Amino acid sequence: QVQLVESGGGLVQAGGSLRLSCAASGRTGSSYATGWFRQAPGKEREFVAGINWSGGRTYYADSVKGRFTISGDYAKNTVYLQMNSLNPEDTAVYYCAARRYSISEVPASYDYWGQGTQVTVSS
DSSP: EEOOOOEEOOEEEOOOEEEEEEEEEEEEOOTTTEEEEEEEEEEEEEEEEETTTTOOOOOOOOTTTTEEEEEEEEGGTEEEEEEEOGGGGGEEEEEEEEEEEEOSSOGGSEEEEEEOEEEEOOO
């Protein structure tokens, strides 16, 4: 079992920045990949960014490329999502998720999920 806890959400003005954290515990290891997803009211959950613990390969949705950066601190078992140049369309509940091996954009392919953290961007 893997437990994930997100933090760092909040209210920010358009153009501002936030850094989300996803702390993992339990049976973690280098064979896992962690993804960040978001879900806005009335919309489906969508992939935002992902990172492989082994090798550190990253992958981003087109909508956040150049604005968001995903990174990992292996010593702390924590994955971060640095979000810059935020706009109101980024408003959503952000979730981190973990699965074995490779990054996937498909939410259903992830085995473990955090409880989510709200990000609200005002115009």
